[in-house]
Amino acid sequence: MDLVLTLITAPNSGALSEGMIETATAALRANGAETGEMRWLATGEACDLFFTGVTCEAAEKALENCDIAADKVVQITEGRAKKLLIADMDSTMVTGETLDELADFAGVKDRVAAITARAMNGELDFEAALDERVGLLAGMSVAMLDEAWKRVEYTGGARTLVATMRTNGAFAALVSGGFDFFTSAVRRELGFDFDQANVLLTDDGKTLTGKVQKPVLDRQAKVDALETLAAQNGITVADAIAVGDGANDLQMISLAGTGVAFHAKPSVQAQARIRINHGDLTALLYLQGYARDQFVEA
Incomplete structure (x- = not known):
């Protein structure tokens, strides 16, 4: 089997059920895949389902509409x-x-966090957004870095x-x-x-x-x-x-x-x-x- 589907739920949740695995298996088979071994990586949390006969892209498309509350990752088995x-x-x-936490000590966390959110979503130029946020920290004591670190x-x-x-x-x-x-x-x-x-x-x-x-x-x-x-x-x-x-x-x-x-x-x-x-x-x-x-x- 040259491909593998890995299903992953929240740690120690026991949320990954046999029914969810069966749903994913059925979706792959309905789209032409030949399924093989299912292997638990952590019972109730993560498993591998090996299959062949379709491309990664076709398998991902087949799984798109599966009502499974789990991360669904398709990969080539070799070299994973x-x-x-x-x-x-x-x-x-x-x-x-960490920059947002540092900004809290300067009393500008809300302003910095708003810029951070937009920059990390790709709405702002990264360098310009970084310069703007750091500019708001001018005059802050270097000792505040240690205080911010304590919150990490x-x-x-x-x-x-x-x-x-x-x-x-x-x-x-x-x-x-x-x-x-x-x-x-x-x-x-x-x-x-x-x-x-x-x-x-x-x-x-x-x-x-x-x-x-x-x-x-x-x-x-x-x-x-x-x-x-x-x-x-x-x-x-x-x-x-x-x-x-x-x-x-x-x-x-x-x-x-x-x-x-x-x-x-x-x-x-x-x-x-x-x-x-x-x-x-x-x-x-x-x-x-x-x-x-x-x-x-x-």
């Missing part, structure tokens, strides 16, 4: 376990937007995703349009091999100037990082899994062998082929064929 993880940070590896929470499954992939020989990279103060902390705590982000400029290391070091790391920088890290690790971009939620992640997601829109903004959902809206970050392990009993808990 990846050797490079490249991940966005804000609203992906961490639950919120990791997305469910973040530690397990990184630990499991690294234990199995993958290189893990955190590439963000946010700031290196936060990415370096996330890298250390979650065990990433590499991080890359923008740099906030300061006045004598004590106060923020309201400016970002140029050139700004934008969507192209994420693509460049993917290509460079793949080459440095002796692999191709097809051997990478990329994950993000914002418009500045779309090119990276499109280029990677497995590109995942994770609880993403509407414009990203509309363009990404693989979308995770039910599962947490361990969904990226299920997509690669890892069963729960193979997860490494950091």
Whole structure:
């Protein structure tokens, strides 16, 4: 069987039923697929259904109208376990937007958050939106970075995703349009091999100037990082899994062998082929064929 459908529901929910699997199976068969083995990756949470006889595109179309409250991901079976993880940070590896939290200390969170939402949905130019938001932080004490960091929470499954992939020989990279103060902390705590982000400029290391070091790391920088890290690790971009939620992640997601829109903004959902809206970050392990009993808990 050369193709696999992975069904994923919320962690520990037990929501994935035999009936849901039967519905998906029937939809594939009705459109000419020959189905084979069904394998539980985590009972009641995630499973693989192997099949052949149709294209990925035809299978996805067949599943579009299935009334299944689960993430439905169709892939080629061969090569699904990846050797490079490249991940966005804000609203992906961490639950919120670190710039928005920083802006809260300057009393401008609502203004900054509104710009962030539009930029991440692709409605504003990323660099111009970043400059405008950071400009509102001019004069803020650098000490507030530490205070903002205390509010950061990791997305469910973040530690397990990184630990499991690294234990199995993958290189893990955190590439963000946010700031290196936060990415370096996330890298250390979650065990990433590499991080890359923008740099906030300061006045004598004590106060923020309201400016970002140029050139700004934008969507192209994420693509460049993917290509460079793949080459440095002796692999191709097809051997990478990329994950993000914002418009500045779309090119990276499109280029990677497995590109995942994770609880993403509407414009990203509309363009990404693989979308995770039910599962947490361990969904990226299920997509690669890892069963729960193979997860490494950091």
